[in-house]
Amino acid sequence: MSDALRDRHYDIVIAGGGMIGTSLALALAPLGLRVAVVEAIARKADAQPSFDDRSTALSRSTQRMFEAMGLWDEIVAASTPIRSIHVSDQGRFGFSHIDAEEQGVEGLGYVVINRVLGGVLQSAMTGIPGVDVICPARIVALELAPDEARASIETGNNMCRTLHCNLLVAADGSNSEVREMMGITVQQSHYGQRAVIGNLLPEKKLEHRAFERFTPQGPLALLPVADERAAFVWTVSEQDAERVMALDDDAFLTELQEQFGYRLGAFSRVGKRASYPLMLSKALRLTAARSVLVGNAAHGLHPVSAQGFNLGMRDVAALCDCIADARDDTQSLDPGARELLQRYTEWRRSDQKKLVRFTDGLVRLFGSPRRPLRTLRNFGMLGFDLIPGVRSMFAKHTMGLAGRLPRLSRGVPLE
Numbered sequence: 405m406s407d408a409l410r411d412r413h414y415d416i417v418i419a420g421g422g423m424i425g426t427s428l429a430l431a432l433a434p435l436g437l438r439v440a441v442v443e444a445i446a447r448k449a450d451a452q453p454s455f456d457d458r459s460t461a462l463s464r465s466t467q468r469m470f471e472a473m474g475l476w477d478e479i480v481a482a483s484t485p486i487r488s489i490h491v492s493d494q495g496r497f498g499f500s501h502i503d504a505e506e507q508g509v510e511g512l513g514y515v516v517i518n519r520v521l522g523g524v525l526q527s528a529m530t531g532i533p534g535v536d537v538i539c540p541a542r543i544v545a546l547e548l549a550p551d552e553a554r555a556s557i558e559t560g561n562n563m564c565r566t567l568h569c570n571l572l573v574a575a576d577g578s579n580s581e582v583r584e585m586m587g588i589t590v591q592q593s594h595y596g597q598r599a600v601i602g603n604l605l606p607e608k609k610l611e612h613r614a615f616e617r618f619t620p621q622g623p624l625a626l627l628p629v630a631d632e633r634a635a636f637v638w639t640v641s642e643q644d645a646e647r648v649m650a651l652d653d654d655a656f657l658t659e660l661q662e663q664f665g666y667r668l669g670a671f672s673r674v675g676k677r678a679s680y681p682l683m684l685s686k687a688l689r690l691t692a693a694r695s696v697l698v699g700n701a702a703h704g705l706h707p708v709s710a711q712g713f714n715l716g717m718r719d720v721a722a723l724c725d726c727i728a729d730a731r732d733d734t735q736s737l738d739p740g741a742r743e744l745l746q747r748y749t750e751w752r753r754s755d756q757k758k759l760v761r762f763t764d765g766l767v768r769l770f771g772s773p774r775r776p777l778r779t780l781r782n783f784g785m786l787g788f789d790l791i792p793g794v795r796s797m798f799a800k801h802t803m804g805l806a807g808r809l810p811r812l813s814r815g816v817p818l819e
């Protein structure tokens with residue numbers, strides 16, 4: 405770390421330079437604040453855990469945010485649009501279908517590989533005036549005083565420094581250590597499942613269709629990506645995950661095909677696989693003195709509805725709105741003021757709660773072999789298609805357009 409960084413006071417220190425922390429730093433740029441992003445993992449290829457081989461379905465509200473931030477052209481060039489979603493339940497006839505045209509939009513979402521998105525975000529970070537990226541470094545202790553937050557950071561060469569700031573933002577993911585340092589309790593429940601991810605080549609083209617198939621083990625999603633490949637997210641039970649990961653490519657494809665069926669013809673050429681434990685986590689509070697949670701540090705969702713990152717981006721948009729509004733009202737901006745943080749909590753709680761309930765409900769409704777739930781599920785699939793409003797509600801959540809939206813989520817730039 406250069407000497408210039410040692411004694412600086414920041415308006416905002418962001419703990420975690422993953423998908424959400426980096427997006428927040430970029431979104432804040434027009435406000436001209438002094439910002440530091442502290443990221444634990446060095447930016448070497450393959451090392452960054454947030455920008456890895458997963459694919460992320462970006463919702464419409466996230467698209468609008470990146471448009472407002474001037475980054476969308478680059479992101480869309482590396483993304484694949486989803487024009488329809490096909491939802492089915494293994495062992496049951498029929499399916500449900502959500503269509504972009506029917507919803508009056510061009511795409512329900514866009515699929516981008518995290519590593520590619522990371523490349524765009526990280527190169528946009530270079531040269532933003534007032535933003536320091538301190539990496540590799542981790543926050544190891546936190547002191548939250550009424551007038552400022554003090555974050556002790558340890559850098560790669562075991563040097564310790566203290567950063568002073570008006571607001572400390574925890575964007576350090578589901579197992580957030582900073583959240584613990586803030587004294588915020590988290591409710592976590594494990595689904596007893598792992599998501600196995602990778603990509604494959606289906607015989608038939610996806611043609612911008614995404615597929616969500618509910619199986620007794622858990623949901624299986626196929627998303628359209630570049631080169632006519634499909635990115636899969638296959639939920640398997642915790643006990644079976646090791647065996648599934650150890651299968652050779654042919655055996656793996658045979659099992660995946662059994663779960664998905666032949667709607668897209670035969671599967672071939674599976675790429676590198678990785679697996680992730682799945683849990684639901686909810687922070688019991690979103691703020692402490694001079695500090696706030698965003699992204700997975702605040703809420704961790706099952707990937708069934710592809711909404712974790714999108715929900716985190718709405719945290720980013722709301723926090724930016726609260727900060728921009730405070731700047732409008734007063735001459736001297738304090739981004740860690742208590743009223744500002746209160747406003748953020750009030751705004752974000754309902755969206756987060758609704759999406760946690762919706763996502764968890766989907767997992768439990770479609771994942772359970774219990775008879776009453778199966779009956780409800782039959783009705784659910786029917787209701788999905790027949791009850792007016794249900795399908796469009798699902799589509800609205802998928803697009804991130806439910807509830808009151810902050811400026812950036814509506815595509816309105818901050819300046």
Ligand SMILES: Cc1cc2nc3c(=O)[nH]c(=O)nc-3n(C[C@H](O)[C@H](O)[C@H](O)COP(=O)(O)OP(=O)(O)OC[C@H]3O[C@@H](n4cnc5c(N)ncnc54)[C@H](O)[C@@H]3O)c2cc1C
Nearest residue numbers: 420422424444454461543576577699700710711712713714
């Ligand atoms: C299989 C799978 C598929 C998914 N698909 C989708 C999808 O299609 N759409 C969607 O919206 N969401 C999806 N998600 C969810 C999405 O990936 C997460 O919500 C998102 O990555 C959260 O980003 P984050 O920046 O909050 O946390 P993370 O990605 O966990 O990043 C946290 C960062 O903080 C750093 N860090 C940790 N501790 C410290 C410390 N003490 N000091 C400094 N830095 C620290 C880490 O190195 C990391 O870079 C999926 C998740 C999974 C598992």
